[in-house]
Amino acid sequence: MSVAPTNADYAVAESPAAPAGPTGDSPRRYNLNLRQSGIYIAFALIVVLFTVLTGGDLLAPQNISNIIVQNSYILILAIGMILIIIAGHIDLSAGSVVAVCGAVAAVLMVEQNVPWPLALLITLVVGGLIGAWQGYWIAYFGIPAFIVTLAGMLLFRALTLTILGNRGIGPFPDEVRTLSNGFTEGYLGNVGLGGLGGADLFSLLVGVIAVAGIVFTQWRTRSARQQYGQVVDPMPLFIGRIAVASFLVIAVIVQLARFKNLPWVLVLLAFLVLAYSLVTNRAVFGRQIYAVGGNLQAATLSGVKVKSVIFWIFVNMGVLAALAGVIFAGRLNQANPTAGANFELDAIAAAFIGGAAVQGGVGKVVGAITGGLIMGVINNGMSLIGAQSETVLLVKGAVLLAAVAFDVWSKRRAGASR
Numbered sequence: 001m002s003v004a005p006t007n008a009d010y011a012v013a014e015s016p017a018a019p020a021g022p023t024g025d026s027p028r029r030y031n032l033n034l035r036q037s038g039i040y041i042a043f044a045l046i047v048v049l050f051t052v053l054t055g056g057d058l059l060a061p062q063n064i065s066n067i068i069v070q071n072s073y074i075l076i077l078a079i080g081m082i083l084i085i086i087a088g089h090i091d092l093s094a095g096s097v098v099a100v101c102g103a104v105a106a107v108l109m110v111e112q113n114v115p116w117p118l119a120l121l122i123t124l125v126v127g128g129l130i131g132a133w134q135g136y137w138i139a140y141f142g143i144p145a146f147i148v149t150l151a152g153m154l155l156f157r158a159l160t161l162t163i164l165g166n167r168g169i170g171p172f173p174d175e176v177r178t179l180s181n182g183f184t185e186g187y188l189g190n191v192g193l194g195g196l197g198g199a200d201l202f203s204l205l206v207g208v209i210a211v212a213g214i215v216f217t218q219w220r221t222r223s224a225r226q227q228y229g230q231v232v233d234p235m236p237l238f239i240g241r242i243a244v245a246s247f248l249v250i251a252v253i254v255q256l257a258r259f260k261n262l263p264w265v266l267v268l269l270a271f272l273v274l275a276y277s278l279v280t281n282r283a284v285f286g287r288q289i290y291a292v293g294g295n296l297q298a299a300t301l302s303g304v305k306v307k308s309v310i311f312w313i314f315v316n317m318g319v320l321a322a323l324a325g326v327i328f329a330g331r332l333n334q335a336n337p338t339a340g341a342n343f344e345l346d347a348i349a350a351a352f353i354g355g356a357a358v359q360g361g362v363g364k365v366v367g368a369i370t371g372g373l374i375m376g377v378i379n380n381g382m383s384l385i386g387a388q389s390e391t392v393l394l395v396k397g398a399v400l401l402a403a404v405a406f407d408v409w410s411k412r413r414a415g416a417s418r
Helices: 007-013 034-053 061-070 072-086 094-111 116-139 145-164 174-181 201-227 235-259 264-282 284-294 296-301 306-332 343-353 365-384 389-417
Strands: 190-192 198-200
Touching (some): 034 365, 061 072, 061 365, 072 094, 072 264, 072 306, 072 343, 072 365, 094 116, 094 145, 094 306, 094 343, 116 174, 116 306, 174 264, 174 306, 190 201, 198 201, 198 235, 201 235, 264 284, 264 306, 264 365, 296 306, 343 389, 365 389
Antiparallel strands (some): 190 198
16 A cells, blocks of 8 residues: 655655665765754754743743643644644644533532543543544535534534533542642652752653663664665764754753652653654554545545544544643643633644644654644743733744744745755
């Protein structure tokens, strides 16, 4: 079956093939691929800028923790949104689904005294049913996703108001609040880090394991590409990229370990990113999503069950929106009728800033997370320097426009070079 190339293939597809050496290395790969690396370079520059403007406060341990916790629900939504955008669709109802699922969770946990694990499971099922409802009209009835989810944005907001009225429901069980705002325990005690003070040993070990995982997976991917005769990065460049990624992971983990250890929501996000990255890069279903967004007709002729793929990515979006709704309600310690306002716009912006293509077929889960963190750093940094709300909106809008303009420009440039 022929499918569209995944993101791992774009670096090869978008640049002229270079003769590979005995190990598959090619000196021409020293050229920087801005389409792949631009988002990470931009993220680094934004972090450096706000670190200077805030006198270092941006990278303070407590502030890094705050950025992760405060943007966790947007990052969860961005994971589901990137799959929908890769497939060539959009979801405008995510914020309203967050609100209605948070309301359902509050009614079950607070008013009906349903045990929180069962209530969480029921809420996720409700989110999946909402996604199935929308997915049916889009995939099998043929109504454009923009229209269906726009209607869903209104319908599910109305349903939220019907459930809650003008009141908030809370407080939530301690376990839900811990998932949203809590931190891992100091299982192994603290260890001294010289001038940095003490840090949680368990968190540091998690960081070391994460770095080992990055090195192992990247080396395995490189070896596999060499076995198939594909062009890979020269060894010095490969080592440099691994070193930079490892340094950043360790730096963030050290700062978190110096504050209150790892946020539980970060553990959840790490699990989701790993799982969805494996699905998009390794699983047949993930390849089919890229195929549908890359070339719908070719995917259909290749035997991809296009309607089924579209249906299930909207079911997935509903489940993730339900999870984000519980996280957000737990963070506020109540469900309220205004929850989720504009969340879908932030998730869409995160996906596009993270490298998703407007036409579909291109995007990465890690890129969407990076895009969401860029938005979070901008919000946090502008708040630290005391910027007005209209200035924050202006900057976020300019960043989104620049990201999409860069995507269009890079495609035209790639087309002109062929």
